[in-house]
Amino acid sequence: MTDQSAFAAWGAAAELEEGLALTPKFDADGLITAVATDASSGDVLMVAHMNAQALQKTIATGEAWYFSRSRRALWKKGETSGHTQRVVEMRIDCDQDAVWIKVEQAVAACHTGRRSCFYRTVPMGKSGAAKLEFRDERVFDPKAAYRK
Amino acid sequence: MTDQSAFAAWGAAAELEEGLALTPKFDADGLITAVATDASSGDVLMVAHMNAQALQKTIATGEAWYFSRSRRALWKKGETSGHTQRVVEMRIDCDQDAVWIKVEQAVAACHTGRRSCFYRTVPMGKSGAAKLEFRDERVFDPKAAYRK
Numbered sequence: 001m002t003d004q005s006a007f008a009a010w011g012a013a014a015e016l017e018e019g020l021a022l023t024p025k026f027d028a029d030g031l032i033t034a035v036a037t038d039a040s041s042g043d044v045l046m047v048a049h050m051n052a053q054a055l056q057k058t059i060a061t062g063e064a065w066y067f068s069r070s071r072r073a074l075w076k077k078g079e080t081s082g083h084t085q086r087v088v089e090m091r092i093d094c095d096q097d098a099v100w101i102k103v104e105q106a107v108a109a110c111h112t113g114r115r116s117c118f119y120r121t122v123p124m125g126k127s128g129a130a131k132l133e134f135r136d137e138r139v140f141d142p143k144a145a146y147r148k
Numbered sequence: 149m150t151d152q153s154a155f156a157a158w159g160a161a162a163e164l165e166e167g168l169a170l171t172p173k174f175d176a177d178g179l180i181t182a183v184a185t186d187a188s189s190g191d192v193l194m195v196a197h198m199n200a201q202a203l204q205k206t207i208a209t210g211e212a213w214y215f216s217r218s219r220r221a222l223w224k225k226g227e228t229s230g231h232t233q234r235v236v237e238m239r240i241d242c243d244q245d246a247v248w249i250k251v252e253q254a255v256a257a258c259h260t261g262r263r264s265c266f267y268r269t270v271p272m273g274k275s276g277a278a279k280l281e282f283r284d285e286r287v288f289d290p291k292a293a294y295r296k
Contacts, residue, residue, distance in 0.1 A: 008277075017260050020279045022270055033195055035183050042190020044239075047181055047246040062272050091192075091266035092280065094258055098195040100266045110242055112165050118239035118248045122170055124210050129156075131168045132240065 006056050017094045024055060025097040031067060032097050036109065038116070039088040039102040045109035046117045050099065062087050064103060081145040083107045111146070113138035154204050165242045172203060173245040179215060180245050184257065186264070187236040187250040193257035194265045198247065210235050212251060229293045231255045259294070261286035 008023045016023060024032050031049040038045055050058065051067040053074055058065045064077040064085035078084030085103035092099050110117040119136035156171045164171060172180050179197040186193055198206065199215040201222055206213045212225040212233035226232030233251035240247050258265040267284035 020281075022278060022280055033181055035192055035195060037185075037190070037192060042185070044183055044185060044192075044248045047183060047241060047248075059270060059272055059274060059278070087272060090270040090272060091283070092268055092270055093195060093265040094260050094262075094267070095265075098265075099270070100192045100195075112242050114242075117241040117243075117246075119242070120240055122207060122238040122240055122247070124207055124235060124238060126207060130170060130207070132170055133168075135239070 006052055013095070016096050022092065023096055024052070024092070024099075025095060026052065027097070029069070031069070032099060034064075034066060035098065035100045036064060036085060036103050036105075037100065039104055043116050044118055045085075045103065045105055045115070055099070058087060058101070059090065064101060077109075078106060081107075081111070081140075083109065083140075083145070085109070108139045111142055113140050113142045113145075115139055154200055161243070164244050170240065171244055172200070172240070172247075173243060174200065175245070177217070179217070180247060182212075182214060183246065183248045184212060184233060184251050184253075185248065187252055191264050192266055193233075193251065193253055193263070203247070206235060206249070207238065212249060225257075226254060229255075229259070229288075231257065231288075231293070233257070256287045259290060261288050261290045261293075263287055 030051045034050045036045045048066040054065040054067045066075050068075045084106045088102045090101050108115045114136045120132040123130045178199045182198045184193045196214040202213040202215045216223045232254045235249045237250045256263045262284045268280040271278045
């Protein structure tokens with residue numbers, strides 16, 4: 001689906017896990033999972049996906065790029081809202097199918113107006129019908145931010 | 149693929165994002181993404197997947213359960229190694245296709261012996277051929293832990 005030739009093909013488990021080569025294991029849709037955390041608070045801000053081009057652009061520019069599965073499009077975080085993410089550090093996991101980026105987040109990560117997309121808790125010890133609890137307030141007005 | 153009837157079907161975006169009902173948006177394989185962070189340090193320990201049953205069991209027991217895509221099996225974290233995860237808090241994201249769990253991790257999360265699966269950094273500003281750098285030492289011997 002996407003050009004993955006910028007990265008070497010992934011090899012045996014030992015090489016994936018203990019090697020020094022970045023060989024991302026893109027899935028059938030050409031994507032890996034990307035988790036962005038706030039470099040200061042450590043909070044998880046969002047979970048999204050990167051294709052090879054998004055990963056390349058993120059590494060090259062130091063700003064977070066993703067691939068939108070719903071829009072089928074490369075996407076620079078904050079391109080509309082201005083709520084960009086400067087990448088302080090990028091890590092890759094053992095089997096190289098997920099990256100963790102620690103970012104300096106401008107304003108807020110979530111399109112709903114909250115700092116993090118994870119603004120609701122799931123009460124533990126309850127059944128699936130448990131009520132979610134809101135934890136984070138809006139820090140911007142999404143109607144205004146996406147009006148442009 | 150799995151029984152999702154324990155959770156209500158997901159509705160319109162407004163309800164997903166602003167509602168109080170837990171309506172996880174399982175993908176075509178019946179999975180949502182789960183990110184586990186260390187409740188003390190805030191470090192991302194691992195990224196994995198949960199099906200409806202894993203999510204239910206995690207909520208009910210307060211210990212992390214996942215679904216292994218490679219083994220096609222429900223899996224209690226630490227069932228072989230003893231390296232269990234006690235869930236301190238669970239959060240769900242705006243579109244309800246990812247959960248974030250803050251956990252108390254016994255010993256280490258990664259099967260390679262490191263505390264976190266994200267033990268290598270990707271140098272920024274380089275091309276895809278950049279060399280990874282190891283950051284975390286092993287805290288247990290994987291050969292011994294999985295010998296049982």
